[in-house]
Amino acid sequence: MSRQDHIREFAANALTEKRVDYFIGWKQGYNSSEMIPAFVTDPAEADQLVWNPLCHHNLVTFIKRNMPEPADAKVGLCVKGCDSRTLVALLQEGLVDKDRLYVVGVPCDGIVDRRKLEKMFSSEITEIEFPERGKVKVTTRAGETKELDQKDVELIGCAHCRYPNPLYSDNTAGPLEKEPDREETKPDWSALEQYESLSDDVKQALLEKIYATCIRCFACIHVCPVCVCWDKCVNRSRQPELVSQKVGPKENLLFQMVHMFHVAGRCPSCGACDRACPVEIPLGLLHAKMNKEIYDMFGFEPGVKLDEKPVFQVFDLKDQFGD
Amino acid sequence: MASKYLKSEQLPAFLESLAKNARVVAPFKRDGVTQYEPWQSGKDVELDVLLAKQSPKEYVFLQTETYLKFGYEMAPVPEGAEGEDAVPYETVKVDPQNEAPKQVIFGLRPCDVRGFVQMDQVFGGYGGFYFDPLYNARREATTLLAVTCREPRSTCFCTSVGGCPSSREGADVLFTQIEGGFFVEPITDKGEAIAEAAGAALTDPTDTQATEANEAKLASATKVDPAFDLEGVRDALHDNIADKRWADLAMRCVSCGTCTYVCPSCYCFSINDSIVETKGDRYRCWDNCFNPVYTEETSGHNPRAKKMNRFRNRFSHKFWYYPDKYDSLLCSGCGRCIANCPTRIDIREVIRVMGAPKEAPAASGAVAASAAAAAAVAAAADTTTEGKEA
Amino acid sequence: MAEATNNQASGAATTGAAPGGAGAPDRPVKVVGIVCNWCSYAGADTAGVGRFKQPANLRLIRVPCTGRIDPLFALKAFEKGADGVLISGCHPGDCHYSEGNYYARRKFELAERMIHHLGIPPERFKWTWVSASEGQRWQKVVTEFVAGVQKLGPREGKAL
Ligand code: SF4
Ligand code: SF4
Ligand code: SF4
Ligand code: SF4
Numbered sequence: 078m079s080r081q082d083h084i085r086e087f088a089a090n091a092l093t094e095k096r097v098d099y100f101i102g103w104k105q106g107y108n109s110s111e112m113i114p115a116f117v118t119d120p121a122e123a124d125q126l127v128w129n130p131l132c133h134h135n136l137v138t139f140i141k142r143n144m145p146e147p148a149d150a151k152v153g154l155c156v157k158g159c160d161s162r163t164l165v166a167l168l169q170e171g172l173v174d175k176d177r178l179y180v181v182g183v184p185c186d187g188i189v190d191r192r193k194l195e196k197m198f199s200s201e202i203t204e205i206e207f208p209e210r211g212k213v214k215v216t217t218r219a220g221e222t223k224e225l226d227q228k229d230v231e232l233i234g235c236a237h238c239r240y241p242n243p244l245y246s247d248n249t250a251g252p253l254e255k256e257p258d259r260e261e262t263k264p265d266w267s268a269l270e271q272y273e274s275l276s277d278d279v280k281q282a283l284l285e286k287i288y289a290t291c292i293r294c295f296a297c298i299h300v301c302p303v304c305v306c307w308d309k310c311v312n313r314s315r316q317p318e319l320v321s322q323k324v325g326p327k328e329n330l331l332f333q334m335v336h337m338f339h340v341a342g343r344c345p346s347c348g349a350c351d352r353a354c355p356v357e358i359p360l361g362l363l364h365a366k367m368n369k370e371i372y373d374m375f376g377f378e379p380g381v382k383l384d385e386k387p388v389f390q391v392f393d394l395k396d397q398f399g400d
Numbered sequence: 401m402a403s404k405y406l407k408s409e410q411l412p413a414f415l416e417s418l419a420k421n422a423r424v425v426a427p428f429k430r431d432g433v434t435q436y437e438p439w440q441s442g443k444d445v446e447l448d449v450l451l452a453k454q455s456p457k458e459y460v461f462l463q464t465e466t467y468l469k470f471g472y473e474m475a476p477v478p479e480g481a482e483g484e485d486a487v488p489y490e491t492v493k494v495d496p497q498n499e500a501p502k503q504v505i506f507g508l509r510p511c512d513v514r515g516f517v518q519m520d521q522v523f524g525g526y527g528g529f530y531f532d533p534l535y536n537a538r539r540e541a542t543t544l545l546a547v548t549c550r551e552p553r554s555t556c557f558c559t560s561v562g563g564c565p566s567s568r569e570g571a572d573v574l575f576t577q578i579e580g581g582f583f584v585e586p587i588t589d590k591g592e593a594i595a596e597a598a599g600a601a602l603t604d605p606t607d608t609q610a611t612e613a614n615e616a617k618l619a620s621a622t623k624v625d626p627a628f629d630l631e632g633v634r635d636a637l638h639d640n641i642a643d644k645r646w647a648d649l650a651m652r653c654v655s656c657g658t659c660t661y662v663c664p665s666c667y668c669f670s671i672n673d674s675i676v677e678t679k680g681d682r683y684r685c686w687d688n689c690f691n692p693v694y695t696e697e698t699s700g701h702n703p704r705a706k707k708m709n710r711f712r713n714r715f716s717h718k719f720w721y722y723p724d725k726y727d728s729l730l731c732s733g734c735g736r737c738i739a740n741c742p743t744r745i746d747i748r749e750v751i752r753v754m755g756a757p758k759e760a761p762a763a764s765g766a767v768a769a770s771a772a773a774a775a776a777v778a779a780a781a782d783t784t785t786e787g788k789e790a
Numbered sequence: 791m792a793e794a795t796n797n798q799a800s801g802a803a804t805t806g807a808a809p810g811g812a813g814a815p816d817r818p819v820k821v822v823g824i825v826c827n828w829c830s831y832a833g834a835d836t837a838g839v840g841r842f843k844q845p846a847n848l849r850l851i852r853v854p855c856t857g858r859i860d861p862l863f864a865l866k867a868f869e870k871g872a873d874g875v876l877i878s879g880c881h882p883g884d885c886h887y888s889e890g891n892y893y894a895r896r897k898f899e900l901a902e903r904m905i906h907h908l909g910i911p912p913e914r915f916k917w918t919w920v921s922a923s924e925g926q927r928w929q930k931v932v933t934e935f936v937a938g939v940q941k942l943g944p945r946e947g948k949a950l
Contacts, residue, residue: 099651106744106746107554107555107738107744107746107749108554111744113652113743113744114651114652114743115652116648116651116652134742134743138654139651139652144654144707146647146650146651146706146707146708192432195432196432199448199449200551201450201551201553201554203554218551218553218554219551290433290435292454292463292661292662292686293463293661293686294656294657294658294660294661294662295656295657295691296654296656296657296658296742299654299655299656299742300654300656300742307692308655308692308693309692309693313691313692313693315670315672318672318673318674321674322464322670322672322674322683322685323464323672323674323683323685324463324464324685324686325464352742353654353656353658353742355453355454355658355661355662355740355742356433356435356453356454357431357432357433
C-alpha cells in the first residue's frame, strides 16, 4: 500500500466515523504540476487526496488560531517531518488543542522546489510526473519534456533534513524513512556561509536590493503555521504606527525582522514562508540564521520535544549572556 | 495612422530614443524573476516570459504615494500686536505633492492595459464619483506600448472576460511580434507621437508582414482556454450570496492579499500619517480586502470578520458590485492571482461555481465560453474595433 | 525618480555608496539609549548628580524593565536613523520585578547576533547592566560606546 493509499484510508475512516469534521490533505491543482491543500468532508471524496514530492504546503497553517472554520471544528490533517515540528511548537505552548486534532504523519523523502524547475524552462510548466522514485518528469506548455533527478531539484532544507519522520502523529502513512544520525551530525547551515562571509556594507546593499521588491502582501506571515497573531499583527498597526505602512527596503526588512523575532524558538525553518512569497524573497536567510544562533546559544531545536518549552519563554539562572 | 515595422535589433535604439523624453519601464528578468523595472541602457527586455510577476499598475497607482508633507511651526506674531493677538500660536504648514513625470511603459500585455482601463473608472470621476488628481496626472503622463501575447499561459482567460491577447483597448501602440521584428500599430495620438519621434527606426511594413501579424493575433487568441461564460455571472453572484459553497471555496485561502497586489485592476488603498518630531508625511499605500483588519471599525466591530466574507467580497466586487457601479468588470483575465496565490485559488473555478445560476450545472459555462472566445478573435481581427466592453 | 518608495524603481536604482561610508553626512552621531527605570536610568541620574561628564549624543528612553524591551525597539531606532543603540538595565539578580532581565538577556543576545547579520557593525549595538549606584560605570559605558559609534560616523543604512 502506498503512502497515498494510507492517507486516503485514514481520511475516509476518520470522516466515516465522524472523528473529524473535515480532513486536510493535498490534491492536484489546476494541472499536475501544482498540488494544493485539499479539504475533504465527504469520505467518498477521500480518493482525491494525493501524496507526491510536490505536496509542499505545510497544512498546520490551517489549524493555527482563527484559521479553522468553524473555530471549534475537529480537524484531521497530514503532516510531513518538518510540518510536524511546527505542530509540536504549537502544542508546546498550548496554541492548539490536541483533542480536536487527528494527525496523520507522512514520512517524507524530499520535496521538489517547483521554482527551481520554473527557472530551467522558458515556457510554463504544465505537467510533472514521477515515473519512478527519485525521478521527476517535467513537461512544458510548449511541449518540451525533461527528466531530472529529484535530489537535484529539491528544496534547500531537504538536503540536510534531520527529521524526515513526523515527530507527532496519531497514525503514520506507511513505513518510516531512514533518519540521519542526529547524535553524530549537527544541523547544517552551510547555505548561509556565502552570505555570512560578506562585509557589512555588502550585506546592507544586498538586503536593500532584496527587500526593495517585497510588496507587503503578508503571504509569508499568513502561511506561517507558528505565526499565531497573523490577523492582529503589529505590522499592520497604524495607530500607533509601530512599523511604517510605507513600502520600502528599510520598512520591509523591519517588518520581516519583527516576524522573525516573534517566531524565534518556534520556527523550525519549515520554509512555508519562502515558498509562499510571490516575489521570491529568500526569507530563509533570516530564519536559518536565527535557528543557527539559537542552536549555538542553547543547543535548542524548535518543535522537537513535546514537553520542552521554547527557549524564549523560560530562562536559566546559569545563562552566560552579557557582561 | 499607418502601421509600421520595427526590426528586433532596433528595439534598444527605439527604447533609447524614448528614454530621452521620459522614463521607460519594461519587463526585465532579475534573478530568474520577471518584473517591470525602469529601463537602463544595456538591459535586455524580457518578452518571452509571458506576464511579469506583478502587473505594471504600481507605476501609475504607486504602492506608497506621499501626497502631502506637513509640519508644525509657530505663526509669526504681527508687529505691534497686543493682548491675545500677541500670544504666539502653532500652525500647520501643508505642502501638497503631486509629481507626474512622463513615462512610457513598453512590453505590457493587453490584460495589463485593460487593468488601467478598468481602474480608470474608479479614479477618473466616472458617474460623478471622485476624480483623483494624483492617479489621473500619472495616467495622463504615461504612454502604454502593449505587445501581443504569443504564448498565452494556461492561467490566462482574457477571452472569457471580453478581452483578447491582441486587444487594442486602452493601448497607445500595439506591437505584434513577427519574423525578425515587430508589427507596430499606433492607436492614439500619444502613440502616433511616439512613432513619429522614433523616426527612421520604424519602417513601412510589407503586406506580408501585415498578414503575418494578423495571423499571429488569431493564433494567440485560440490558445487562450475558455474559462466560463460571463453571461449571467453577475446575477448568479447576487443570488448565491448566502450560498454555503463560498465557505468551502475559501477554506484553503490564507487571506494574505497576494492576489490583490499582483492584480492589474485591484485598487484599494489606505491613508496614513507618519510624523517624526514636528514634521510628517501623509501618504496612501495599497491595502486590500483580504487584510483581516481592512474593514475593522473603531468600535472593534468588523463586518467582514471571517475569511469567507473577505473571500466572497473580492470575487463579488470584481464581477458584481463594480460592474453595477462603474459599468465595467474589474478583472482582465490575466490569471496572475491564480499563478501567484500560495494555495492557487482559481478565480475561474470560483466564477464557474458561484457565478453559475443556482439550478444549472456548473460545468455548462465552458461550452458557451468557446463562443465568446471566437467572438473575441473576430474582434481582434477587426482592427478598427474601439474595444468596448463585451 | 518619481517616488523613492515605489519599490521596483528604488530597488533597481540604488545600489551605490556604502553605508556610513564616503557619502555619509557630516553631523554628530545620534545614539538611542533604552534603559530600565530602576537601575540604569537611576544610574544615569547618579552620574548626573555626581557631575560626571557625559557625551551629549545620547537620548534616553525609559522603560519599566529590560523585560519590557522588545528587540523591535532597537531595530526601529535603526530604521528611523539612529547611529547606535544602547540597552541597559539592572544586573541579573537585581531586577525590580525579580526575573525580567533573565528573559531579556536571552532576547538581547539573539537580537545582537541578528543585528550583526544585517550588516550593522557590533560597535553600533550594545547591551549591558548598570545599577542605580554605578554612576561612574554609567559614565564609562556611555562614553566608550558613543566614542565607538562616533568613530564609525553617522550611519546611512541602506537596509534598516
Ligand atoms: S510574502 Fe514576500 S512579498 Fe509578501 S510580504 Fe512576505 S516577503 Fe513581502
Ligand atoms: S517563519 Fe517561515 S520557516 Fe519559520 S515556521 Fe514560519 S513559515 Fe516556517
Ligand atoms: S486567494 Fe490566495 S492570494 Fe488571495 S488572499 Fe487567499 S490565499 Fe492569498
Ligand atoms: S482578478 Fe486575477 S485574473 Fe482578474 S485581473 Fe486580477 S489578477 Fe488578473
